[in-house]
Amino acid sequence: MTQVRTVDGRIAGRRGQETRARLLECLAELLAARSYRDVTVIDVARDAGTSPATFYQYFPDIEAAILELAADVVREAAELKELASERSWAGRAGTVSATELVNGLMDFWQEHDSILRVVDLAAAEGDKRFTKHRMRVLDAVHKALSSAIGELQKSGKVESDVPAAATAGALVTMLAASAAHPKTFESWAVKDKDLRAALIRLVSWGVTGKKPTP
């Protein structure tokens, strides 16, 4: 872990790091409770039992603090790797792989919902730091799916003109966006269970080019 520094370059000690961590924690709570646009430095500081000036000692602005939270999510996203890599995609085992991947990614996204939606926006707005983080959250899964498709192509089970990286990207994007917009599916009267079933089917086929074994 790199050393934690204050905005003016000093190295933070034990107490400082605690304060910093408390600020981040309160920011995360506020982001979960109200809209991104309405979260202010003053609110965060007040909730953390400190002053705005203290906040600015550790973060140049709110965005920087959110970026930090996003970095935590990226770190946690490493565990998603296991959901996708070293998996078999043949026959019934493939269906299991798809199911676990869909459930795992959806649950992860919903758990980190409040931060990931800000990451999504900032990335869409073209902020490179956030684009990078967003990419990294999805990267493990993307890489795994991508190489799974590549393997199947090598063994001739999937046509070689299928763009592997693009297909893997589209699938991962689909999963993330589906998790991010449960309300839209609600409006369509789609139950979570049915959504997951549909996603599993699409992922299975997207990777293998074959109907999933039930």
Added chain:
Amino acid sequence: MTQVRTVDGRIAGRRGQETRARLLECLAELLAARSYRDVTVIDVARDAGTSPATFYQYFPDIEAAILELAADVVREAAELKELASERSWAGRAGTVSATELVNGLMDFWQEHDSILRVVDLAAAEGDKRFTKHRMRVLDAVHKALSSAIGELQKSGKVESDVPAAATAGALVTMLAASAAHPKTFESWAVKDKDLRAALIRLVSWGVTGKKPTP
């Protein structure tokens, strides 16, 4: 068209409507140019050559004005209907349908990019007005895909246990999200052309359950 009213209940005349429209126009420009969080009422008013007080005469706040812009996008989205309904999904015609749908929806999303990403965020944050708008933008396409799958199920060409509405929803979500995050695909070194090819393939199969005819 319902009568345009000011916040204090008066009916806006010709000049007032022009001012209102100019404010919306400038707001749209600002949203395209800088981040959602940084767009202020003062900026909008200044760009429109008027005062902040005038802004508040027509909109209770920035969000309300954005909601208005979103409503315009919803109205324009009606044209997407033609990309999906009354289409054949069999054989080569199906591939054409999928291609036009993918291109149409992606282009639409990219054109209205700056507004739709705010709609996305607000919807994800649970704001019902924005959820409704987001749903409506995607609704025509969703309905069309949904009933296309339903038809194929009736004629026995697709298994009846496939959740039609959920599958259509997942596909539409995939298209919208893919359009919204070109940078992520860039990071994966996926070219736009390959992305579209992958999407076409996934949509084709998602609807018909069969490999697309080239």
Added chain:
DNA sequence: ACGTACTTGTGTCATACCGTCAGCTTATCT
């Protein structure tokens, strides 16, 4: 225990945005 050097937190300030109001100007109708 005491003093020193460093870290951490706060009060305050200039600036900018928010949202409202009274009142002035401009258009419309008779």
Added chain:
DNA sequence: AGATAAGCTGACGGTATGACACAAGTACGT
């Protein structure tokens, strides 16, 4: 022209921002 309503703005109290100097707290050697 006069009456009426629409349209616009300057000004204001309130609040958030971000910077700074300084005060309070902490660690450590003697």
